[in-house]
Amino acid sequence: MVMGILLAIVAGALVSLQTIFNNQVNARAGSWATTTLVLGMGFIASFIASLIFEGSATFSLQNMKPWYWISGAIGVGVVFCLVQGIKRLGPTFATSIVLIAQLSTALLFDTTGWLVAQKIALTPGKIIGVLVIIVGIIVYKFGDRWVGKAARSKKPSTSHTLGQ
Amino acid sequence: MLKGILFALLGGACITLQGVANNRISYDIGTWQAATITQLTGFILAALVLVVVRDGSWKDMRQVPALYWFGGAFASVIIFSEVTAIQYIGVTFTIAMLLIAQLCMTFVIDSRGWFGVLRRKVTVPQCIGVMLMIAGVLILKL
Numbered sequence: 452m453v454m455g456i457l458l459a460i461v462a463g464a465l466v467s468l469q470t471i472f473n474n475q476v477n478a479r480a481g482s483w484a485t486t487t488l489v490l491g492m493g494f495i496a497s498f499i500a501s502l503i504f505e506g507s508a509t510f511s512l513q514n515m516k517p518w519y520w521i522s523g524a525i526g527v528g529v530v531f532c533l534v535q536g537i538k539r540l541g542p543t544f545a546t547s548i549v550l551i552a553q554l555s556t557a558l559l560f561d562t563t564g565w566l567v568a569q570k571i572a573l574t575p576g577k578i579i580g581v582l583v584i585i586v587g588i589i590v591y592k593f594g595d596r597w598v599g600k601a602a603r604s605k606k607p608s609t610s611h612t613l614g615q
Numbered sequence: 616m617l618k619g620i621l622f623a624l625l626g627g628a629c630i631t632l633q634g635v636a637n638n639r640i641s642y643d644i645g646t647w648q649a650a651t652i653t654q655l656t657g658f659i660l661a662a663l664v665l666v667v668v669r670d671g672s673w674k675d676m677r678q679v680p681a682l683y684w685f686g687g688a689f690a691s692v693i694i695f696s697e698v699t700a701i702q703y704i705g706v707t708f709t710i711a712m713l714l715i716a717q718l719c720m721t722f723v724i725d726s727r728g729w730f731g732v733l734r735r736k737v738t739v740p741q742c743i744g745v746m747l748m749i750a751g752v753l754i755l756k757l
Contacts, residue, residue, distance in 0.1 A: 452704060454699075454703055455701075455702075455703025456700075456704065458703070459697070459700040459710075459712035460713075462697045463713035463714060463715065464719075465692055465696075468686070468720065469689040469690065471686075471730050472685070472686025472689075472730065473683075473686045473687070475683040476683050476686065479678045479679050480673075480675040481670035481675075483664050483665040484670065484675070484676065486661040486665075487661040487662045487664075487665045489686060490661050491658045492688045493650070493658070493694075494654035494655045494657075496687070496689075496690065496691035496692075497647060498655075500650070501648055501650070504647055505648065509647070511644075512644055515644060515652075519652060521656060522636050522656065523653045523654065523655065523660060524660055525629050525633045525657075526654075528625075529626050529630055532626030533623070535618075538619070539622065540619040540623060544623075545619065545622075545623045546623075549630070550714055552623065553630050553710055554707070554714065556628040558706075560707075561706045565635075567638065567705070567706060568642075577707065579754050580754035580756075583754055584747070584755075586747055587745065587749075588748065590743055590744035594738070594740020597740070
């Protein structure tokens with residue numbers, strides 16, 4: 452339990468850091484050059500980690516199912532969707548929807564048990580909890596506008612993610 | 616507008632799907648291997664798209680401070696942590712904690728102006744937003 456929470460926090464902090472690094476690259480190079488670089492770096496780092504922690508088991512892929520080979524396409528789809536969404540809606544609105552969609556989809560996977568080890572029952576508490584988190588996301592993203600601090604900078608938000 | 620919303624919804628759903636798919640794959644071949652395979656296949660596909668759309672050029676990469684080239688490397692630890700967290704605490708709780716940590720980290724970086732980010736003060740609505748999210752997680756676990 453505590454381990455799971457800690458790992459999720461590590462992942463979230465690193466997503467934020469990675470997003471900022473990626474945005475720095477994206478500001479000068481195009482989004483596909485950025486994506487290619489990001490995924491290439493991710494591959495190299497994962498491969499090295501796999502060699503260190505798994506040794507030769509890195510290459511024992513006999514349990515691969517065919518769709519595993521195209522799973523990387525999901526990440527590419529993420530980048531395409533985010534770029535399109537941000538272009539049409541602006542970063543604040545787009546990333547709010549992205550965060551909400553992330554959480555809602557998570558609840559969907561847990562309650563249907565699709566692709567996950569154990570199904571988690573959908574209780575009223577789960578639904579209320581997710582709704583409160585969604586309200587939190589909206590307040591986080593739009594609260595400043597409501598308060599009317601128009602003097603604040605218009606720099607695009609750094610909290611959207613471009614794939615992982 | 617509607618199209619933008621659909622893209623954003625699909626993008627968010629795919630981010631979670633990515634974590635869940637990596638989780639599924641890790642059962643069969645191991646977590647680091649899953650991270651390696653998905654990043655490799657994603658890299659190949661992105662490179663193909665890059666060749667087709669010719670968006671930007673590699674020459675521009677030289678203007679980027681070298682430190683930022685390595686942002687992608689974080690993905691290995693992100694995938695490993697996320698997949699393992701899903702196994703311990705389920706998808707919803709994992710994503711909720713991940714998002715809170717992500718926004719808090721962005722908070723810190725924005726307020727310090729680290730990594731070339733335009734320095735911004737943390738505002739009251741942002742604090743309230745994060746507190747609501749934490750409250751939501753507590754309700755989730757009741």
